[in-house]
Amino acid sequence: MVFYFKARPEAGxxxxxxxxxxxENEELIKYGFLEDIWFHVDKMSSAxxxxxLRKGQTIDDISEGNKVNNIDVVYTPWxxxxxxxxxxxxxxxxxxxKMVRTVRVEKRINEIVNRLNKTKVERKPDLKAEREAxxxxxRAERKLHLRDKVSSI
Structure with a gap:
């Protein structure tokens, strides 16, 4: 089971x-996307x-939220x-x-956690099939780009 949440539209x-x-974490590790940013509470047992991210975005395009007080959250590209x-x-x-970042979360903001929990959806995705798709x-996009490049020569 994978839990999905939606951020506010104004947040992206x-x-x-x-x-x-x-x-489930093993499956998410195995079939992640290049656009995925992984987060984990440092030195604690946690999810x-x-x-x-959307194509073209980077880790620098995100801001952090929090769930508990006085924790370090580590994050890095998948x-x-x-x-x-x-x-x-x-x-x-x-x-x-050097690609791992840490952010200190001083105070939990319940408003963010509550808003995210209202969007929570449980699914049983076929992660392997999603990754293969x-x-x-x-691959199709690269072939099309290559075909366009060759035809313009």
Whole structure:
């Protein structure tokens, strides 16, 4: 089960999602998109939360919200997540620690949490099929671009 949330349209109408448990987190790690930004409360057992950016956006285009007081939240692009066979279920590392950012959250803003919870939807997505569909669309776009490039020569 994956939980989906919607940010306010004025915030960019982002999709935010997280797995029900560490096994769902494994699937989200495995089939993430390049546009996904991964969030986790540092040094605490907590959910892996993802924010899906739109094409062309970067990690610099987002702002942070919070759920509890006085915590550090680490975040990095999905492509920077590193998973090895020796890691426990739901555990991740990073390919490049310089790409990992940390934000200190001093005070929980209940208004944000309550608003997000009102948009919560539970789904059982086929993450592998979603990822394959995105890959196929990207391949088709590259082929079209290449075909246009060749025909203009």
């Amino acid at each position: 109408d982002y999709t935010i999602f997280m797995g029900l448990d560490k096994h 892996h939360v993802y924010l899906r 492509a920077n997540l590193k998973k090895t066979a020796s890691m426990d279920v739901g555990q991740v590392g990073f390919h490049n620690s 995105v890959n196929a669309a990207e």
